[in-house]
Amino acid sequence: MQYTGSASIINLFVQIGFIGLAFMAINSLKIDKMFRKPPQSLPMLIVLTSIALGTGCANFFIGFFAVLHGALKMMG
Numbered sequence: 001m002q003y004t005g006s007a008s009i010i011n012l013f014v015q016i017g018f019i020g021l022a023f024m025a026i027n028s029l030k031i032d033k034m035f036r037k038p039p040q041s042l043p044m045l046i047v048l049t050s051i052a053l054g055t056g057c058a059n060f061f062i063g064f065f066a067v068l069h070g071a072l073k074m075m076g
Contacts, residue, residue, distance in 0.1 A: 014058050015055060017058070018055070018057045019055065019058070023046070023050035025050075
């Protein structure tokens, strides 16, 4: 899907918002408390997991509203 103008800006902010939301959700699980000695790479794993989860959710959200917009355009 190709975006232009304001749709690109909205897409960027939605992506960043969902990544931030995923990061806060993963951090609230307190994964580091599950280990006696947490691995050094745990913060990097949390960041990469939140990027993957947030991007996937944001793409679903954006795609859902794109389909909804197209359906509403067809109806009227």
